Every structure is written in C-alpha cells, then in structure tokens.
Amino acid sequence: MAMMKVLNEGYVRLVDHMGTDLTVVNAARVSYAKESLELSDRDVRLIQFLAREGHTSPFRHAILQFELYAPLMVCRQWWKYVVGSAHYEGTGDSLEAWNESSRRYITEEPVFYIPQQHEWRSKPENSKQGSGDAVAWELGEKHMRELMEYVELGLTKYEAALADGICAEQARLFLPAYGMYVRWYWTASLQSVAHFLAQRLEHDAQKEIQDYAKAILELVKPIFPVSLDQLVPSQV
Structure with a gap:
C-alpha cells in the first residue's frame, strides 16, 4: 500500500x-x-x-x-x-x-525527532498553547544542539542499564520520551x-x-x- x-x-x-x-x-x-x-x-x-x-x-x-x-x-x-x-x-x-x-x-535502536535550526518556533503571543513564528536561526541552532546532547545522554544511560542487565521496561525510563x-x-x-x-x-x-x-x-x-x-x- x-x-x-x-x-x-x-x-x-x-x-x-x-x-x-x-x-x-x-x-x-x-x-x-x-x-x-x-x-x-x-x-x-x-x-x-x-x-x-x-x-x-x-x-x-x-x-x-x-x-x-x-x-x-x-x-x-x-x-x-x-x-x-x-x-x-x-x-x-x-x-x-x-x-x-x-x-x-523491543530494544531496537531508538530514533528521535530533533527539529532543525529553522524549525524551532516561538511561544504564541495571545494563547497558552500552540506556537508562533520561527525563532532566529542562531537560537534554533542552540536548542537543536542542546536537544541532541540531551538525547545522546539518555541513550548512553539507557544502553548502560541494558548492559547491566536491567529489564527493558525499566531501562526505557532513561530515554527522552516526547521526541522518541x-x-x-x-x-x-x-x-x-x-x-x-x-x-x-x-x-x-x-x-x-x-x-x-x-x-x-x-x-x-x-x-x-x-x-x-x-x-x-x-x-x-
């Protein structure tokens, strides 16, 4: 299909x-x-x-x-x-x-959504939810790299827990969830x-x-x- x-x-x-x-x-x-x-x-x-x-x-x-x-x-x-x-x-x-x-x-390699520099959005002006316009490229670059580092840290701890014999259902607690x-x-x-x-x-x-x-x-x-x-x- x-x-x-x-x-x-x-x-x-x-x-x-x-x-x-x-x-x-x-x-x-x-x-x-x-x-x-x-x-x-x-x-x-x-x-x-x-x-x-x-x-x-x-x-x-x-x-x-x-x-x-x-x-x-x-x-x-x-x-x-x-x-x-x-x-x-x-x-x-x-x-x-x-x-x-x-x-x-399953313990297949986790994959994460990481917005690129131009995809980060500002908070909306008149609402508590949603998003506004794209932020400046430099600010997007900063947060893209910080998110990449955060994901890498979580992956490292997840794989270490599995290597120590921790069960998959608990080791997954180390994975950054929302972008996975x-x-x-x-x-x-x-x-x-x-x-x-x-x-x-x-x-x-x-x-x-x-x-x-x-x-x-x-x-x-x-x-x-x-x-x-x-x-x-x-x-x-």
Whole structure:
C-alpha cells in the first residue's frame, strides 16, 4: 500500500481499506432495499445530503487501516481521537482499534525527532498553547544542539542499564520520551478519520500533527473523494 514520509524519520502507511464512496451510498440506500452499482450524480447528491444533515452512520461502514511512525508527542495527541471516538457527536463509533509497539518487548535502536535550526518556533503571543513564528536561526541552532546532547545522554544511560542487565521496561525510563519515535496501527471508520482531519488540519493545530494529517488526507482522498469533500470541505 501507499506510504508518505513525514518529518525527518516518520511516515504514514495506508495498510488496508474497506470500501469506497459507493459503500457509503449503499449503506444509506439499504433502508429502502436499494443498491447502486456505480457512483452516479444522484449518489453524489445523497452523500452531500448525508454529510450536510449529520446522518453519519453510513460513513462508518468504510474502514481504513494505517501504520504510523511518529514522535511520542504526536502519538499521544492522536490517541485522544481513539478515546473520544465513541462519544463525539453521539455517534457511538466503536470501530476504532489501536496497537502500539512497546519498549517492554523491543530494544531496537531508538530514533528521535530533533527539529532543525529553522524549525524551532516561538511561544504564541495571545494563547497558552500552540506556537508562533520561527525563532532566529542562531537560537534554533542552540536548542537543536542542546536537544541532541540531551538525547545522546539518555541513550548512553539507557544502553548502560541494558548492559547491566536491567529489564527493558525499566531501562526505557532513561530515554527522552516526547521526541522518541513510536510505531502503531490505527484502524478507524471513514467518519473518525474525517473528524481527525477536520480538527488537525486547522491552522491552529500543532504543526507536527498537521504534517501527519496532510499525509493521511493525501492517502485517503483518492479512495473517498466525494465523502471527504463533504466531511472535510475546507481541506479537500
């Protein structure tokens, strides 16, 4: 399946999917014992109606499965969409699944996200969260090098603990967590994916998760062009 690189070491891979825009149409038409064999203009109007009027259950019959590799700070923010998916807008969407790699079991070489000199951002002027403009190159250079030194120190202590026979699930405490890349599978309905995109493609979302959302959109758009055009209209 298709894969897109994100940040310096991360990626999004579309592992599998079930359905197309026609799946949404036929899930809705079954109420009248009807079925479409090819997507028509009438079917497009039906998808438009379903999205406009909030009839969302047909969008939950299409499923997408992704493999993701991202810094922990992105992963944990993403997780909120799994926790909340059974409740938002009263949908009762219980089709989400999440399986993540664990350093209780693996000791592969840790990989860390380290922003380059031009990627460090200032704090926002009028908000307690988010970020502002890029800082000066020299300041970015300073903090890039300090982060590299911090990561190297953590790696050294992690490897020393393993060498001393400390179990992996405790040795990982030495690893600088938020920038460390983790790998996971995310399986979700089309509606849940669209909800994630609508939230994380917004201009005020954290830039790093925006980058992943853009990759998700590019991978999903060819499969569900009509549905995404209606569910995430400002982004398609």
